[in-house]
Amino acid sequence: MVGSVPVGAGAPVSVQSMTCTRTGDADATLAQVRALVGAGCELVRVSLPTAEEAPAFARIVREAPALPQGGAGGPAGAPVPIIADIHYDWRLALAAIEAGAAAIRINPGTMAEKHVREIVRAAAEARVPAGLSSDATEGSSDTAGSGGEAGAAEVPVAIRIGVNAGSLPKDLRDKAGREPAEALVEAALRWATQFDEWGFAAYKLSVKSSSVPATIAAYRLLAESTDAPLHVGVTEAGTLWGGTIKSAVGIGALLAEGIGDTIRVSLTGDPGEEIRVAWKILAALGLRRRGPDVISCPTCGRTEVDIVALAEEVERRLGSDPELAARQITVAVMGCRVNGPEEARHADYGIAAGAGEGWLFDHGERVEALPEGQLVDALLALVRGSAA
Numbered sequence: 001m002v003g004s005v006p007v008g009a010g011a012p013v014s015v016q017s018m019t020c021t022r023t024g025d026a027d028a029t030l031a032q033v034r035a036l037v038g039a040g041c042e043l044v045r046v047s048l049p050t051a052e053e054a055p056a057f058a059r060i061v062r063e064a065p066a067l068p069q070g071g072a073g074g075p076a077g078a079p080v081p082i083i084a085d086i087h088y089d090w091r092l093a094l095a096a097i098e099a100g101a102a103a104i105r106i107n108p109g110t111m112a113e114k115h116v117r118e119i120v121r122a123a124a125e126a127r128v129p130a131g132l133s134s135d136a137t138e139g140s141s142d143t144a145g146s147g148g149e150a151g152a153a154e155v156p157v158a159i160r161i162g163v164n165a166g167s168l169p170k171d172l173r174d175k176a177g178r179e180p181a182e183a184l185v186e187a188a189l190r191w192a193t194q195f196d197e198w199g200f201a202a203y204k205l206s207v208k209s210s211s212v213p214a215t216i217a218a219y220r221l222l223a224e225s226t227d228a229p230l231h232v233g234v235t236e237a238g239t240l241w242g243g244t245i246k247s248a249v250g251i252g253a254l255l256a257e258g259i260g261d262t263i264r265v266s267l268t269g270d271p272g273e274e275i276r277v278a279w280k281i282l283a284a285l286g287l288r289r290r291g292p293d294v295i296s297c298p299t300c301g302r303t304e305v306d307i308v309a310l311a312e313e314v315e316r317r318l319g320s321d322p323e324l325a326a327r328q329i330t331v332a333v334m335g336c337r338v339n340g341p342e343e344a345r346h347a348d349y350g351i352a353a354g355a356g357e358g359w360l361f362d363h364g365e366r367v368e369a370l371p372e373g374q375l376v377d378a379l380l381a382l383v384r385g386s387a388a
């Protein structure tokens with residue numbers, strides 16, 4: 001568990017992101033946390049760069065919004081777990097635990113071992129609300145942070161051991177040049193073994209890289225070597241366009257092999273986009289769904305309406321209407337009457353366009369033919385009507 005959210009041991013792959021506001025500005029950060037949760041984020045990481053920001057961090061934890069009903073497999077109404085992102089200064093990790101963080105992310109390779117020990121001791125002793133009923137914990141007793149406490153109302157603070165190439169132990173640095181994935185994994189496993197020896201089970205591991213092949217190789221190797229929950233992502237993936245592709249390939253390849261328990265898409269931009277991309281990756285693999293899935297054809301020489309504009313409008317309006325955005329439906333927007341009707345029939349709802357007009361489909365049944373300008377309104381009315 002990470003707070004109220006099960007991670008690992010067969011729990012649904014959870015979606016996380018990180019705020020990019022200044023943590024000391026609690027109002028702005030809370031607004032971003034709320035926006036992220038609204039977009040489907042289930043775990044939110046917040047950096048704690050200085051001790052001066054600890055009170056703001058504590059307020060962010062206290063006022064964190066609730067996850068929606070059924071979100072992340074956790075109980076309705078549980079606050080979204082806040083994960084503290086800590087670099088270098090072990091005392092900030094203690095401050096984050098003191099402030100009520102559900103988990104902390106550290107790179108233990110950047111700290112003295114005795115200080116990592118202090119963090120682990122504090123995390124083991126602290127308790128954060130899991131808000132669980134015995135039903136909600138069913139099947140999740142080995143998940144990260146559970147410490148074997150399924151059914152408990154509180155769990156220890158979880159720790160992510162986040163290893164990266166820049167902070168490997170001296171004896172692995174040469175190896176990193178020859179075998180980067182092996183070196184990263186060995187560093188992560190050394191810390192995992194150390195945490196085990198300290199009797200702390202509530203950890204998960206990450207071995208991210210900005211290289212997609214290196215990320216895939218490292219996580220494959222790691223998954224062969226441990227049963228610990230894995231946080232998967234391609235780090236510093238880039239801007240919305242390029243980063244989405246790198247993340248979809250890297251994270252998607254691993255998830256398709258059953259590797260990964262929680263994912264973070266890392267994009268330079270609005271973190272809300274990270275959440276939308278993450279859900280698209282999960283939906284594309286058939287692992288989880290959130291909201292409508294719009295299928296649209298690539299268009300070709302047969303297209304006689306502006307199918308690009310139609311598809312974009314359908315996707316935008318479905319996504320911006322809170323009621324429709326929550327529906328698990330498939331909507332097809334197809335450009336012609338050659339292949340369109342067949343695809344539209346297989347979706348829950350569909351449009352198969354013709355010359356300046358199109359047919360509406362409702363669960364495989366042709367409903368009516370309408371002029372191009374009326375198609376989207378009629379489609380949305382159809383979707384809305386069926387929800388009543």
Ligand code: SF4
Nearest residue numbers: 297299300335336339
């Ligand atoms: Fe072309 Fe029709 Fe296929 Fe769209 S559905 S790509 S318009 S053949």
